[in-house]
Amino acid sequence: MAARDYGQYSGITRAMELVGERWALLIVRDLLVGPRRYGELGAGLPRIPSNILAARLKELQAAGIIRRAPRSRVIVYELTPYGRELEPVVLALGAWGFKALDEPREEQIITPDSMTMDLRTAFRPLVAAGLPATAYAARFGVAELLIRVEGGELDVSRGDGEADLAFAAGPDIRRLISGQLAPERAISTGVVEVLRGRGELLTRFASTFHIAA
Incomplete structure (x- = not known):
């Protein structure tokens, strides 16, 4: 999975290991709107290096959070049901962060x-x-x-x-x-x-x- 290992056994620790790497939750955020092609994800996150985007996608796939799916002769990335469970977490985090803007x-x-x-x-x-x-x-x-x-x-x-x-x-x-x-x-x-x-x-x-x- 992600390279980070906090050396603790808890649900929050495991969640951070899965989606706590830089850019991971922003990828999840954009996929909560809908499936996206690789290039669309990159365009939506214009500062993400291509190698980091590829690495995050690979890690999120390995964790069962996203998957690759064929759509009209192209491959898109979409959230799995497990990944969609992050929606209330992302929304709550967004409301919390909004107060600090x-x-x-x-x-x-x-x-x-x-x-x-x-x-x-x-x-x-x-x-x-x-x-x-x-x-x-x-x-x-x-x-x-x-x-x-x-x-x-x-x-x-x-x-x-x-x-x-x-x-x-x-x-x-x-x-x-x-x-x-x-x-x-x-x-x-x-x-x-x-x-x-x-x-x-x-x-x-x-x-x-x-x-x-």
Whole structure:
């Protein structure tokens, strides 16, 4: 498995040996969004060296966390049922880490898969269940996502589409999600740019996706 051996016999120790190596959990995070080809994983983690990506994939396969599968004449990597059990762990870790976010550095980017998982982390199904079905077309830097919320269910896919509200935002979207910035203020200060639709629906978005800082 992974090269690291902590010399302790416990569940947490074993978990760290399996997914505690650098980049491993980020690979799992992206595969929680959906199966990915090798090149897609590399594109989603632009700073990972190719030899490290290959090593992590091999280790995660050996641990039974991911597997290679043929899809339309190409090979993709996907999570096994055992690997998908990591989803609540990843979401909880994301919520915990969200509280420690500070101002983004210039070189930091938002990827479609990272933002998808951040939205899953911040999603409040009980709140959403009491709101009308709403579709948002959101552009976070180069990441374009179509976010559909209906009856307490969340669906996020890549690309644009018909939406009740289309908006663009950068990393400062965290200030809206954390409640540090009111929706009206987010629009007036340019943190969120309304592209089409009713801007007041940003209040519904902020109610649906929220993590207290």
